[in-house]
Amino acid sequence: MRLFVSPTSPYARAVLVLIHEKQAVDRVEVTGVDPWSDPAELQAVNPTGKVPALVTDQGWGLAETWAILDYLDAVLPGSPLTPPDGPARWASLRRAALGHGLIDAAYGAVFERRRPAAHQSPAAIDRHLAAIDRLVPALDALVPAADTAFDRGAVVVACALAYLDLRHGALEWRGRGPALADWFARIAARPSITGTTFG
Numbered sequence: 001m002r003l004f005v006s007p008t009s010p011y012a013r014a015v016l017v018l019i020h021e022k023q024a025v026d027r028v029e030v031t032g033v034d035p036w037s038d039p040a041e042l043q044a045v046n047p048t049g050k051v052p053a054l055v056t057d058q059g060w061g062l063a064e065t066w067a068i069l070d071y072l073d074a075v076l077p078g079s080p081l082t083p084p085d086g087p088a089r090w091a092s093l094r095r096a097a098l099g100h101g102l103i104d105a106a107y108g109a110v111f112e113r114r115r116p117a118a119h120q121s122p123a124a125i126d127r128h129l130a131a132i133d134r135l136v137p138a139l140d141a142l143v144p145a146a147d148t149a150f151d152r153g154a155v156v157v158a159c160a161l162a163y164l165d166l167r168h169g170a171l172e173w174r175g176r177g178p179a180l181a182d183w184f185a186r187i188a189a190r191p192s193i194t195g196t197t198f199g
């Protein structure tokens with residue numbers, strides 16, 4: 001399989017972390033691209049032109065982080081990171097969904113700030129920052145009481161928090177989510193996290 005990523009994409013990192021957690025690094029060839037330079041090979045796989053994008057062993061392309069996570073969790077060997085059913089499944093997906101929302105808000109603010117000054121929307125930036133402000137305590141309330149398996153929700157939330165550290169250090173999110181900060185500190189030494197740093 002082939003996976004298109006970019007070095008600072010929190011979306012792509014979630015896929016990389018899942019691959020590491022499943023100890024399947026040798027099953028996926030990772031290709032770094034700059035999606036903003038419109039690489040034809042990326043657009044052929046994912047017409048949106050965004051990373052991550054996956055080419056399966058059958059040769060077809062798959063877009064969208066959640067779909068790629070779903071697919072790789074199913075086809076790669078090793079225990080599933082997404083619990084198959086019951087309350088554990090919904091707890092994991094609930095956390096993953098808020099984690100995706102946190103990535104969207106954090107990336108959205110960065111994207112807006114990169115537009116030429118005259119075209120930036122302060123209201124759009126504020127809206128993204130306000131969402132981050134709500135999402136951190138919401139995720140703080142969902143930190144498992146005991147450290148359970150590092151599941152699908154954990155993968156996405158960890159990448160969202162790492163991206164906050166990379167791009168939004170001034171927000172000092174740990175003050176809004178102390179339990180989340182403790183959890184993040186505890187999982188920071190996992191090989192899947194240290195082996196996939198933003199480059």
Ligand SMILES: N[C@@H](CCC(=O)N[C@@H](CS)C(=O)NCC(=O)O)C(=O)O
Binds near residue numbers: 008035036050063
């Ligand atoms: N909804 C997509 C978002 C992916 C995304 O926005 N990736 C960014 C990099 S962090 C990208 O490729 N941007 C290029 C563009 O928007 O053209 C997903 O979940 O995979």
